[in-house]
Amino acid sequence: MKTAKLITMGCKVNQYDTQSMRETLYRNGYTVLDDETSRQQADLYLINTCTVTNTADQKARQVIRRAIRQQPNAKVLVTGCYAESDREAIEDIPGVTFVFGNREKADFQDYLDLLHAETPSLTADVTDTPNPLLSIEPVQHDAIREHARFSKGVSDAGKRTRALIKVQDGCSAFCTYCIIPYVRGRMTSRPLEDIADEAHRIADSGIKEVVITGVHLGAYGMDTGRDRDIANILEHIHDIDGIERIRFSSIEPMYFPDTLGERMAALPKCMPHFHLPLQAGSDAILRQMRRRYTTAQFAHLVANLRRVFGDDVGITTDIMVGFPGETGAHFEESCRFVEEIGFSQLHVFRYSPRKGTPAATYPDQISPHISAARSQAMIALGERLNSAFRQRMLGKQKEVLIESSREGKNNHLAGFTDNYLRVLVDAPESAINQIQRVTLGALEGDCIAAA
Numbered sequence: 001m002k003t004a005k006l007i008t009m010g011c012k013v014n015q016y017d018t019q020s021m022r023e024t025l026y027r028n029g030y031t032v033l034d035d036e037t038s039r040q041q042a043d044l045y046l047i048n049t050c051t052v053t054n055t056a057d058q059k060a061r062q063v064i065r066r067a068i069r070q071q072p073n074a075k076v077l078v079t080g081c082y083a084e085s086d087r088e089a090i091e092d093i094p095g096v097t098f099v100f101g102n103r104e105k106a107d108f109q110d111y112l113d114l115l116h117a118e119t120p121s122l123t124a125d126v127t128d129t130p131n132p133l134l135s136i137e138p139v140q141h142d143a144i145r146e147h148a149r150f151s152k153g154v155s156d157a158g159k160r161t162r163a164l165i166k167v168q169d170g171c172s173a174f175c176t177y178c179i180i181p182y183v184r185g186r187m188t189s190r191p192l193e194d195i196a197d198e199a200h201r202i203a204d205s206g207i208k209e210v211v212i213t214g215v216h217l218g219a220y221g222m223d224t225g226r227d228r229d230i231a232n233i234l235e236h237i238h239d240i241d242g243i244e245r246i247r248f249s250s251i252e253p254m255y256f257p258d259t260l261g262e263r264m265a266a267l268p269k270c271m272p273h274f275h276l277p278l279q280a281g282s283d284a285i286l287r288q289m290r291r292r293y294t295t296a297q298f299a300h301l302v303a304n305l306r307r308v309f310g311d312d313v314g315i316t317t318d319i320m321v322g323f324p325g326e327t328g329a330h331f332e333e334s335c336r337f338v339e340e341i342g343f344s345q346l347h348v349f350r351y352s353p354r355k356g357t358p359a360a361t362y363p364d365q366i367s368p369h370i371s372a373a374r375s376q377a378m379i380a381l382g383e384r385l386n387s388a389f390r391q392r393m394l395g396k397q398k399e400v401l402i403e404s405s406r407e408g409k410n411n412h413l414a415g416f417t418d419n420y421l422r423v424l425v426d427a428p429e430s431a432i433n434q435i436q437r438v439t440l441g442a443l444e445g446d447c448i449a450a451a
Contacts, residue, residue: 004030005042010050012213012249016164018048019154021108028112041071049080053352057082068095084183150190161403161433163202167195168214176290177359189220196236203242211247218255231263238267250275254292261308273314273420281337282330295337314419316345322371323351324362331374344389346382350375393440402431408444422447
């Protein structure tokens, strides 16, 4: 029996790509070991990396080396954004079988065929013998000019209660701090017919919730003349029997179509939760980031969503601290704006210079101890806002899609409300993958216990 262990780092786009490659492994007779954190050894390690920060690069190298230590004779395949940004650094790690980029994920079957043809060479001592597979010439492309590519998609998300559908990849925004346009390719929309076909297959597998994911969801259709947009995707999936919930993973505020909120509100299966990456609450810093919106425009978008969906709508965000030139006044301005919006959850991260991006050369880089202090202060603010939002939900009735995970002090089944609150429900195993209406009773850690 051939076994594989899949390790995914970073965003939901990467998670989707891993799921697609998982199905290819199944077709090739592999058994996939689900617990990537266990020490159980596998014949093949597929590591899908992230490069959004220097820390992500460092973590990727650690994960690769750990896999090689656990099973020195395993085939170790490395892909993802770090594989695009610094292929040579990965190839220099003894024991790596080969490296391939994001666009080549669609050719994963070809890489497996090549691996199986070269199997005898992979049993050699990895510390002493050069690996001939590392001499394979990568597919040549200029990531900035080339469109992204798509696999055939996912047919079965396994035992999960929700499935990701990637509808768009690549980015042409070029925010000054971001490496993603250089490693993901140009903004590229997936054909609507392919998306609909995948959604039908997912529905046939029994999954009730789909999460629409991509790098810039709101920009869907821009590269094809705007004959179709992101709302058209929602409308198509909404009509599929079996799919009961539709979410976005994240949607950039500068690409949020004016009519999208109203069109979503007319579709009952669309969930009232929006992850809108703010990045900074200071207009001066937003300009330096080249984010193409102001705080006033962001506030207007949130106000419109609350008008359409009501005050229970979940608004979550990403916040960056320590961007070059961020003064104490800029940071305080950002904190005030975050509090004014009243996000239901924050994801806070510190600025990390990425080689090849404009911001890496900006003057007034912020010292690590200052950015660390600002990060802690923003995290504390986010926790306070999250607690206040959850407190405000207590006593209300919400529908929860029950998952197989058991959590909390009473080991109850967990699931999410429509507005993306984690709820613990005292329910039998038969409730898994069912939608139950519950009353939100009391805060329990990061969750809410159903009454």
